Amino acid sequence: MQHSAVPExxxxxxxxxxxxxxxxxxxxxxxxxxxxxPGSATAAQTPGPRTASAPAAPTTTGVxxxxxxxxxxxxxxRKATGDLDGDGRPETVAVVHxxxxxxxxxxxxxxxxxxxxxxxxxVVATLIDPQERRTVTRVSVVDGAVRASFLGYSTADVPxxxxxxxxxxxxxxxxxxxxxxxxxxxxxx
Numbered sequence: 001m002q003h004s005a006v007p008e009x010x011x012x013x014x015x016x017x018x019x020x021x022x023x024x025x026x027x028x029x030x031x032x033x034x035x036x037x038p039g040s041a042t043a044a045q046t047p048g049p050r051t052a053s054a055p056a057a058p059t060t061t062g063v064x065x066x067x068x069x070x071x072x073x074x075x076x077x078r079k080a081t082g083d084l085d086g087d088g089r090p091e092t093v094a095v096v097h098x099x100x101x102x103x104x105x106x107x108x109x110x111x112x113x114x115x116x117x118x119x120x121x122x123v124v125a126t127l128i129d130p131q132e133r134r135t136v137t138r139v140s141v142v143d144g145a146v147r148a149s150f151l152g153y154s155t156a157d158v159p160x161x162x163x164x165x166x167x168x169x170x171x172x173x174x175x176x177x178x179x180x181x182x183x184x185x186x187x188x189x
Contacts (some may be wrong), residue, residue: 057081057090058114058121066123067108067130069098077107082141083174084111092121095136095144104159106130109139109148111178125178127171135163145172146185 046056056111060076067074078095085091086154092112092179111129112121138149147170158164171178 013177037178046174055089055116058092058112060094060096060121061091061114062092062120063094063112065094065096065110066098067098071098075099078139080139080141080146082144084141084144084145084146084178089113091124093127093139093141095139097130104135106133107150109136111146113169114124124179127178127180128171133160138170145170146178 014099016182060079065074074096075098076094077098080093081090082093083090084093094110094112095107098105099105107128108126108130110123110125111125113124114121128136128148128150130186132152134150134152136148136150140147147168149166152165152167154164155158168183170181170183172181173179
């Protein structure tokens with residue numbers, strides 16, 4: 001074994017007195033910090049400019065959807081919100097179908113709005129009618145336009161279980177109505 005060229009220093013070995021001194025110092029700091037507390041904060045927050053809160057998007061609760069469901073109720077499957085007509089108030093787009101116990105009922109795609117002072121929203125446009133036999137798989141509002149992906153059928157002979165068409169569409173408010181188009185980034189399958 002090789003010996004160190006530097007002699008052993010006394011302070012490099014801990015002894016019980018060192019631990020006792022450290023514990024006493026820590027206890028003193030803790031005791032002192034519980035007695036000495038900082039003063040109360042005196043800085044005041046200066047109020048910034050008041051901004052009007054944005055109006056809330058209409059909810060689907062209580063809406064009378066124009067959907068014939070017989071003994072079952074209408075079920076909101078998906079929804080998206082955004083300002084579709086540029087008036088600064090958001091609209092809600094709702095994917096709705098009958099809550100059938102079996103099968104895949106066709107979806108409807110409705111636009112809802114709520115006038116100032118009204119509690120319940122109302123349907124102002126039908127973008128996809130349930131008679132079109134579509135199943136909406138995705139809906140969003142992007143740059144003031146409604147975008148939807150959906151499944152459908154190439155002919156009336158295709159069974160309801162097996163949609164054979166996958167499609168996308170976009171609706172934009174123009175000249176007081178929704179105009180349907182195909183999104184630029186749409187890819188057909």
